Amino acid sequence: MRIAVVSDIHGNRTAFEAILADLRKTSPDLVFHGGDLTDSGSSPVEIVDHIRDLGWQGVVGNTDEMLFRPDSLTEFAKQSPRLESLFAVLGEMAEVTRGLLGSDRLAWLSRLPLMQKQSVMALVHASPESLWRAPAHTAADADLRAVYGPLSCPVAVYAHIHRSYIRTIEGMVVANTGSVSLSYDGDPRAAYLLLDGSEPAIRRVEYDLDRELKELAVCSLPHSGWVAKMLASGSPQMP
Numbered sequence: 620m621r622i623a624v625v626s627d628i629h630g631n632r633t634a635f636e637a638i639l640a641d642l643r644k645t646s647p648d649l650v651f652h653g654g655d656l657t658d659s660g661s662s663p664v665e666i667v668d669h670i671r672d673l674g675w676q677g678v679v680g681n682t683d684e685m686l687f688r689p690d691s692l693t694e695f696a697k698q699s700p701r702l703e704s705l706f707a708v709l710g711e712m713a714e715v716t717r718g719l720l721g722s723d724r725l726a727w728l729s730r731l732p733l734m735q736k737q738s739v740m741a742l743v744h745a746s747p748e749s750l751w752r753a754p755a756h757t758a759a760d761a762d763l764r765a766v767y768g769p770l771s772c773p774v775a776v777y778a779h780i781h782r783s784y785i786r787t788i789e790g791m792v793v794a795n796t797g798s799v800s801l802s803y804d805g806d807p808r809a810a811y812l813l814l815d816g817s818e819p820a821i822r823r824v825e826y827d828l829d830r831e832l833k834e835l836a837v838c839s840l841p842h843s844g845w846v847a848k849m850l851a852s853g854s855p856q857m858p
Contacts, residue, residue: 620738621645624812626653626778627680627798630660630716631850633834634799634809635669637826645813645822651735653778653796654680654744656728658709659846660800661834663716667724678742679731681750681779685709686717687729695751708858711841719839734770739817741772745779753779756795760788767793773817781855783810783821794819800850807853 623642628635642650652675657663659682670677685692692713696706717725733750735742745753746766754762763786767775774792782804783797797810808823828850835843835850845858 620649620816621647622737622740622814623647623650624653624740624742624776624778624796624814625650625675625799626744626796626811627655627781627800628652628657628660628666629655629682629798629800630657630663630666630840631800631809631831632660632662632665633828633831634824634826635666637824638799638809638811641811641822641824647813649737650675651737651742652677653742653776654678654731654750655682655778655798656680657720658682658686658713658716659840661831661838661840661843663719664724667720667727671727676735677731678733678735678744679728679750680744682713683728683731684750685713686720687725689713689717691751705857708842708845715840736770736772739773740776740814741767741770741774742776743770745777753777755780756782756784760786763793764788764791767791774814774819776812776814776819783812785819785821792817792819794821797821797823801846801855802853803855805853807850 657666776794778796781798783795785794796812799809808825813820832847835847
């Protein structure tokens, strides 16, 4: 069985459409999403509606939770007081996105599960214990094993950190999908994971970045210029 995992779309319809075109080429048997579908992008409504129409199963992400349960951002922000200005910006963006989505789409996001298991794969957004914290791409093998070993699957897949990688450790594979939008590894292309049996691979897909930047410039999202800088650079930046 061939399974694709598409995560961290963050409302970027242009990148998402490029991923869909690539999926038509790779023709997986199943497609899952890894959460963080809408926030910080120009097209949150369109992304949710399209994924619902496609019928993809998936998991809830931290920014999905931030939208349907605003207190989750406040709770996490209290753990990092030095980043108060960042969380304030995220809160302002989430408020606008929340209003665009409306109650029905927010309710749909709230019903997304924490985990999906299919064949040899277990999928979570960040970690089994948290939507907000996950090991970095530089984490030690022992740390990855401690976090994802309890999933008891040959292949553990997560997203959240916007950096794709594949690591084999002690008889299991830990793979990060990377992100469709807002890559943090210096490569602005969209990324997703393709699992062929128990063999994962990362797909990088070019998309029309200029088009998405134009969409951001005319949308109602506050701080869209900050998002545009991260899209263009393929790296995280402070607002």
